[in-house]
Amino acid sequence: MKVKNREPAKQENNIYRPIKGTIERIKKQTSDVSLFTLELEEPVHYKAGQFFMVSVWGAGEVPISVTSLARKSTRIEFCIRRVGMVTGRIHQLKEGDNLWIRGPYGRAFPLELAKGRDVVIVAGGIGIAPLRPLIETFMKRKKYKVSLLYGSRSPDDIVYLDETRKWKQQGVNVVLTVDRPTDGWKGNVGLVTTLWHLAEVDFKKSVAFICGPEVMIRAAMQDLFFFGMPEERIITTLEAHMKCGVGKCGHCYAGKLYICKDGPVFSYKEIKEQSILNLGF
Ligand SMILES: Cc1cc2nc3c(=O)[nH]c(=O)nc-3n(C[C@H](O)[C@H](O)[C@H](O)COP(=O)(O)OP(=O)(O)OC[C@H]3O[C@@H](n4cnc5c(N)ncnc54)[C@H](O)[C@@H]3O)c2cc1C
Ligand code: FES
DSSP: OOOOOOOOOOGGGOTTOOEEEEEEEEEEOSSSEEEEEEEEEEEEEEOTTOEEEEEETTTEEEEEEOOSOSEEEEEEEEEEEOOSHHHHHHHHOOTTOEEEEEEEESOOOOGGGGTTSOEEEEEEGGGHHHHHHHHHHHHHHOOOOEEEEEEESSGGGOTTHHHHHHHHHTTOEEEEEESSOOTTOOSEESOGGGOGGGSOSOGGGOEEEEESOHHHHHHHHHHHHHTTOOGGGEEEEOOOOOSSSSSSSOTTEETTEEHHHHOSEEEHHHHHHTTOSOOOO
């Protein structure tokens, strides 16, 4: 029997094809978080809220959010916390070394919801990473009143500290808080969810974007809903263990949805209706 020659899959259409990036700059943020700026071999078009699968040869691949301003570019930034095997290897790399990325994947933040409204941004720890391009976008557009409530473990764990000062100078109402103060810290102490009174907005008329540990996300969403913010305007981005990033392997299945493909950005309404998080009611 004659076997038909099969057309080889076009490489550029391969959803798993990684693009090589060279690390141009590593900027240490805290003892376990660094900002990596990559120059890629070809441009990628990404938006705030989307993520890439980032890999290191011999170690593996991890999902990481875009932390640079949305655009089509060969330049991209990732803010990465060292937690385990792959992120540990990434933190051993130096400027000039290579990382491979594939994506962008997932839904972006629905920026259109903020049109004509005030914006509350709630971040916990490394959760500030995907929210940074959002803050930058609102600042660039100049039409928005933005309040950022950002909680960290300690003053030494504040990621983008320089930038929070810049954001403040440019009109963002920046409210920082820490769990454990150190000598000299004069700011707020306690959970971000104890600082709602410092957000200079009318919650009923605003939109919220939240990212951080799951326990913080749950508490923040429930508070905002309680204050009268419509559930479709309470937006968060969720984490899950991921392998493929494109809805094929089932690793990130939650409720009835895939976090990688249907998220990672969801509204509180979707989270409740699709039982994505255990909200305790
Ligand atoms: C959509 C998305 C975007 C993300 N964006 C960022 C980002 O911008 N910056 C950043 O630093 N991290 C981000 N993460 C988390 C990052 O992917 C994990 O920290 C990373 O996968 C850990 O891999 P590792 O091999 O270093 O750790 P491992 O050795 O695999 O694990 C170390 C510990 O972390 C836990 N862990 C691993 N992966 C996850 C996960 N996805 N969710 C919860 N716990 C996990 C493990 O259970 C274990 O306790 C994101 C995750 C997702 C799903
Ligand atoms: S990571 Fe494979 S289905 Fe989401």
